[in-house]
Amino acid sequence: MSTHVIHPEVSRSAPAGFEEMVVRTGERSGATIAIAVHSTALGPALGGARLWHYGSDDEGVADARRLARAMTYKAAAAGLLLGGGKGVICAPTPRPEGELRRALLLDFGDAVESLGGRYVTAEDVGTGAADMAVIAERTSHVVGLPDERGGSGDPSPVTARGVLAAMRACLEHRFGSPAPADVRVCVVGAGHVGGHLATLLAEAGAVLTICDLDPSRRRLADHLGAAWIDDSAEAIISDCDVLAPCALGGLIDAATVPRLRCRVVCGAANNVLADDRLAAALASREITYAPDFIANAGGLINVYAELHQLGPAAVADLLGSIGSTVGLILDAADRNGTTPLAEAQTLARRRLRGTDLG
Ligand code: NAD
Numbered sequence: 083m084s085t086h087v088i089h090p091e092v093s094r095s096a097p098a099g100f101e102e103m104v105v106r107t108g109e110r111s112g113a114t115i116a117i118a119v120h121s122t123a124l125g126p127a128l129g130g131a132r133l134w135h136y137g138s139d140d141e142g143v144a145d146a147r148r149l150a151r152a153m154t155y156k157a158a159a160a161g162l163l164l165g166g167g168k169g170v171i172c173a174p175t176p177r178p179e180g181e182l183r184r185a186l187l188l189d190f191g192d193a194v195e196s197l198g199g200r201y202v203t204a205e206d207v208g209t210g211a212a213d214m215a216v217i218a219e220r221t222s223h224v225v226g227l228p229d230e231r232g233g234s235g236d237p238s239p240v241t242a243r244g245v246l247a248a249m250r251a252c253l254e255h256r257f258g259s260p261a262p263a264d265v266r267v268c269v270v271g272a273g274h275v276g277g278h279l280a281t282l283l284a285e286a287g288a289v290l291t292i293c294d295l296d297p298s299r300r301r302l303a304d305h306l307g308a309a310w311i312d313d314s315a316e317a318i319i320s321d322c323d324v325l326a327p328c329a330l331g332g333l334i335d336a337a338t339v340p341r342l343r344c345r346v347v348c349g350a351a352n353n354v355l356a357d358d359r360l361a362a363a364l365a366s367r368e369i370t371y372a373p374d375f376i377a378n379a380g381g382l383i384n385v386y387a388e389l390h391q392l393g394p395a396a397v398a399d400l401l402g403s404i405g406s407t408v409g410l411i412l413d414a415a416d417r418n419g420t421t422p423l424a425e426a427q428t429l430a431r432r433r434l435r436g437t438d439l440g
Pocket residue numbers: 237238239241270271272273274275276293294295296299313314328329330331350351352378379380381382
């Protein structure tokens with residue numbers, strides 16, 4: 083079963099600001115596994131398992147730390163009783179399959195189990211529901227299992243509903259009505275989340291433009307009666323009311339901000355701003371920005387519901403709270419002369435201190 087077996091080396095010294103850090107060599111795969119537990123102040127640290135072929139193990143360990151901290155803020159800002167953590171599997175090859183993949187996942191499962199439930203894992207870049215089923219052979223602290231295993235399955239439809247709730251709050255703040263009807267929205271990246279979001283927006287009567295690098299996504303644009311742009315550089319600066327970045331991060335950088343012609347930026351992509359300081363540049367151009375980690379919290383809500391066996395009504399409530407949170411932080415940013423991003427970070431910190439919990 084295993085490719086090569088060596089004794090696991092375990093390190094548990096946590097860097098400053100983290101509760102726990104596990105770095106170990108997989109018993110079956112020999113690969114480096116890292117799990118960073120940033121905070122369990124609000125609940126078990128939940129964060130996906132990233133399976134990636136890094137340039138070096140140190141890069142993978144650093145990624146686990148960076149992503150774990152972001153999960154703490156995302157959960158706290160979404161009002162979820164969850165902490166922040168992240169798991170990284172440093173794959174020895176770019177897309178491991180077969181026995182090697184299984185060995186990596188079982189090794190990761192052992193590392194998750196060693197944390198006794200203080201960290202709960204889920205899907206992330208490079209892993210999917212079928213991989214969670216393999217990890218579940220070694221630990222029960224895993225969510226995002228396939229539908230047939232009673233899991234929550236593909237999170238992207240729920241993520242898209244959350245982004246729509248955030249967008250409605252932005253529209254209300256900016257134009258006085260939350261309704262997307264007749265609003266010109268440009269969705270950049272029509273994959274899992276962007277495709278669902280575009281469909282919801284079309285149903286709500288928005289005037290859509292869709293952009294994707296993948297020409298096969300044009301079929302969706304045609305089906306929805308949307309305009310099509312195949313060049314994202316052109317799409318980002320197109321004349322629209324709402325820019326909805328749903329591709330990779332860093333789409334909006336210092337060179338792009340002065341050229342934007344939208345009034346609102348609200349999408350699913352993680353780290354949509356190449357640099358946090360660009361939140362101020364957007365504000366000075368009077369572009370309303372829904373911070374990504376609030377707008378895209380639906381994916382986390384999806385696995386939270388699986389963890390706590392919540393039904394559709396509770397999920398709908400949590401998704402609705404994405405909208406109300408965006409409304410609150412946009413108002414606070416206006417009132418305090420700050421940015422929505424700064425207000426979102428303040429909200430998360432307050433919840434972590436317990437000063438914002440009822
Ligand atoms: P995906 O891979 O299914 O879709 C991304 C799409 O973007 C693909 O169709 C791809 O061709 C396209 N794309 C990539 N670069 C592009 C570019 N420069 N211009 C135009 N199109 C481009 O991914 P996804 O699951 O839909 O996730 C999209 C984003 O949302 C990611 O940043 C992800 O981290 C974030 N996110 C996703 C979820 C979820 O539930 N899937 C939850 C939270 C956050």
